[in-house]
Amino acid sequence: MPAPVLTRPARTLPAGARLIALAPDAAHAVRVLALAGEGASLAALLPADGEDPSLRIARQAATLAERIVSHVLGIAHGPSAGGLRGETLELEAELEQLRRALPLAAARQMPTVENASLALAGEWMTEAALEAHGHALMLMTHPEYEVVAGIRALHPAETLARAAERVLHVAETWAAHDGLLELEIEASYWFSERWSAEDDGDERGERSVHRRMEWALAERPTLARGESVLASLLHSMEVAGWSKLRRQAARALVRSVTGAFQVLERRADGEVARVRSLTDNRELHVRDPYGEAVPGRVLLGRALPSGGGEHVFALSTELVSAEDASDLRAMAADVRAFAARLPFAVALEATIADGLYGARLPRPVSPAADPDDALLRLEELHARMTERGLAQPVEHPGPVPGGATAELLAVPSDAVLRAWVGALSGATGSVPAAPLRRPAEPRYGT
Structure with missing residues (x-):
């Protein structure tokens, strides 16, 4: 009888987590944190003024995330909900300054505090909860509350x-x-x-x-x-x-x-x-x-x-x-x-x-989106490796596709790159269709 594959615990919030409805001031801090996630990406469009503006916003956001998590966990000497409102002021000012500095088209992409994605704030807070406190954390919305945080302490092994x-x-x-x-x-x-x-x-x-x-x-x-x-x-x-x-x-x-x-x-x-x-x-x-x-x-x-x-x-x-x-x-x-x-x-x-799982191996996986994409990757790999003295030019084994370089890379010491280069070379002409395969049939698992 086949040996069954067992279900492992879900990667989300562990069973038995506490759900905590955040007070309005704490919920506002979470919304500002979410806006900072959007702002950090858009700030990369601006020239550095001594310090990369995206890195500055990311650093402030990480600090705020840890403070919010300390409040949620009730850490001694952690901020109150009202205290969090005050701690967001510097980041809010930074984000408003960013909005004014961005080109008009980019500024229009930046949401407001009210409609910023909670998922972005969740990423910051999940990291802070895990790395600073050994907890799992998930943000949720609720019909009666603006923001709800689910938290649970993790065993050091799972941490x-x-x-x-x-x-x-x-x-x-x-x-x-x-x-x-x-x-x-x-x-x-x-x-x-x-x-x-x-x-x-x-x-x-x-x-x-x-x-x-x-x-x-x-x-x-x-x-x-x-x-x-x-x-x-x-x-x-x-x-x-x-x-x-x-x-x-x-x-x-x-x-x-x-x-x-x-x-x-x-x-x-x-x-x-x-x-x-x-x-x-x-x-x-x-x-x-x-x-x-x-x-x-x-x-x-x-x-x-x-x-x-x-x-x-x-x-x-x-x-x-x-x-x-x-x-x-x-x-x-x-x-x-x-x-x-x-x-x-x-x-x-x-x-x-x-x-x-009964897969038929090796599976046909295209190394590139299309022949032009395969050619671009070959040429970029050639350029990157030649500048480091790692590439060896060899004769092309067949007709050179239109616009292609006549040099391929010989990488005898690395089977992975050698296989990828061979697949890319073949894909510059055409990417073959996936062959018909019989249904997957597990042999010692289900």
């Missing part, structure tokens, strides 16, 4: 796992300042997507996206830097203003371990499980306060070191009920077979897609 997910997005944004890094990330996403199940937008798809981000940003060494994107970010000045939790999460991702781990036993205190890798017999002690890791289950994903010789599994981990020895042997054999030709983390993704 680290949630922070690890957020720092991946920070790393992705930071890499956009380096053209070659950005292209390498795009190549990594394309490469790993071909070995994943199709994303239908549900929790399963979200877990797959984050596993691929973990590999592309925290594990895969880049040609641009000689180390992973996240490792490079940790060596930059960018981290000077980071919270302790964000630094811990970033380091945990860089030092993480990926694999298929069978749960052997659970310690008497009920929070720590001993797991063993199905492929190399490595054993780990995993802190699991929610009772997911119990004997008879397998966790396929990434374990983050959390200190004291323990690990915490990333939220992207798949949880499978697999007590049958044949299922365990099949999983181990699949991981090893895929790993013979793929990076290990991608091999694990392929095992999940093929064995648990």
